[in-house]
Amino acid sequence: MATTKADAAQETISAAETTDLSRYVLILGNFTNLPDVAKLSENYRYIFTPPKESHNWKEAMTGEVRGPFLALEFEKDMYNPDGWMIGSSDDTDRCHLRIDLDVESTWPRLTQFTHRNPLAVIVHGKRGDRKAPPYPEKVRQDRDVCPITVNFGTSSFQAWRLILTSPDETRSYHQRLEKHFKNYFDTMPVFPSIQPLSGPETFAVRFGQNSAVYKREGELSKGTNGTVHRVVEATSRKIYAAKEPYYKASDSGTRLVERFKRLEAGYDKLIELKRPHIVEAVELLLVADNRQLPPWMIMEYIEDSLDSALTHFKGARSLVIVPQFIEAVEFMHAKNCRT
Numbered sequence: 001m002a003t004t005k006a007d008a009a010q011e012t013i014s015a016a017e018t019t020d021l022s023r024y025v026l027i028l029g030n031f032t033n034l035p036d037v038a039k040l041s042e043n044y045r046y047i048f049t050p051p052k053e054s055h056n057w058k059e060a061m062t063g064e065v066r067g068p069f070l071a072l073e074f075e076k077d078m079y080n081p082d083g084w085m086i087g088s089s090d091d092t093d094r095c096h097l098r099i100d101l102d103v104e105s106t107w108p109r110l111t112q113f114t115h116r117n118p119l120a121v122i123v124h125g126k127r128g129d130r131k132a133p134p135y136p137e138k139v140r141q142d143r144d145v146c147p148i149t150v151n152f153g154t155s156s157f158q159a160w161r162l163i164l165t166s167p168d169e170t171r172s173y174h175q176r177l178e179k180h181f182k183n184y185f186d187t188m189p190v191f192p193s194i195q196p197l198s199g200p201e202t203f204a205v206r207f208g209q210n211s212a213v214y215k216r217e218g219e220l221s222k223g224t225n226g227t228v229h230r231v232v233e234a235t236s237r238k239i240y241a242a243k244e245p246y247y248k249a250s251d252s253g254t255r256l257v258e259r260f261k262r263l264e265a266g267y268d269k270l271i272e273l274k275r276p277h278i279v280e281a282v283e284l285l286l287v288a289d290n291r292q293l294p295p296w297m298i299m300e301y302i303e304d305s306l307d308s309a310l311t312h313f314k315g316a317r318s319l320v321i322v323p324q325f326i327e328a329v330e331f332m333h334a335k336n337c338r339t
Contacts, residue, residue, distance in 0.1 A: 021169055023076075024057075024073050024074075025161075027058075029068070029070070029158055037070070038070070045077045046073075058160075060147050062124070072108075082098060082100060083111075101181075103257045108159075121148055122149040122151070124148065125146045177253075185260070185291060214242060214296065215231060220241060239301045240298050240299060240301050242298055244294045244295075245259040246294075260295055267281050277327060281298070
């Protein structure tokens with residue numbers, strides 16, 4: 001009988017069973033109506049052979065556990081920097097779901113792409129089963145490590161995290177996690193530097209679209225999460241505001257991605273809220289020469305705050321401003337933006 005790549009891979013992995021569980025993000029098993037799942041496409045790359053001496057790999061499961069098993073492993077066979085794509089193509093138009101790591105919680109997370117025929121995702125928590133909503137779902141509930149079932153209709157599988165009890169494995173897992181996020185951060189697109197920067201200029205200049213060069217002129221305000229600078233675009237001489245999150249040169253990979261994702265979420269919200277009387281977002285910039293430096297969100301520059309505007313414009317003028325403010329707030333609430 002001919003030996004397939006999957007058979008060869010299974011024999012190799014069986015001969016050297018997995019002992020370092022810190023390498024794994026998620027285990028997939030209990031496949032239904034997919035008897036040859038390990039032989040489909042390139043799935044042989046993900047075959048997981050449980051170690052005989054440890055049960056930690058399945059402690060999150062309370063019921064039956066049956067193979068074959070597939071495992072998602074740090075730095076291995078992830079062909080999209082955004083995560084592992086499950087479906088007939090990496091193209092999200094033909095991809096059923098994505099599994100990645102949520103940077104704030106560091107938990108595995110599912111994102112569905114098949115909105116026309118959404119998958120049924122059930123989270124098996126200690127308080128009972130619940131159906132997950134059709135948006136990014138963390139494979140964890142509260143502080144419990146919860147397995148999930150992903151049901152495609154004609155087939156299904158379960159996924160669960162490994163429970164690490166060894167201090168060495170836990171430490172190794174977090175080291176791999178930090179490296180994962182650092183590698184992810186390094187794949188983010190940047191606008192190339194038009195000119196080399198050095199010294200203080202490195203902190204005060206960002207390069208943007210269409211050869212834009214933004215130079216910091218001064219500080220406008222400080223908040224809980226960052227500073228807003230007054231910046232000028234070198235060619236047009238137009239004034240903008242630039243929001244910069246707080247940072248340290250020693251920030252970990254997780255922190256690098258987390259602060260960018262928070263800024264990106266604010267940027268995306270402003271793009272969604274594009275409307276008169278609401279500050280407009282222009283672009284979101286990373287530093288090409290030194291990614292450790294904080295990103296900038298370039299925004300429309302408004303010289304007056306609401307307080308100063310209402311102080312300066314009394315009477316008839318304030319009657320113009322207040323309705324604009326109320327209309328903007330109503331629009332934000334309609335878009336489910338409460339801050």
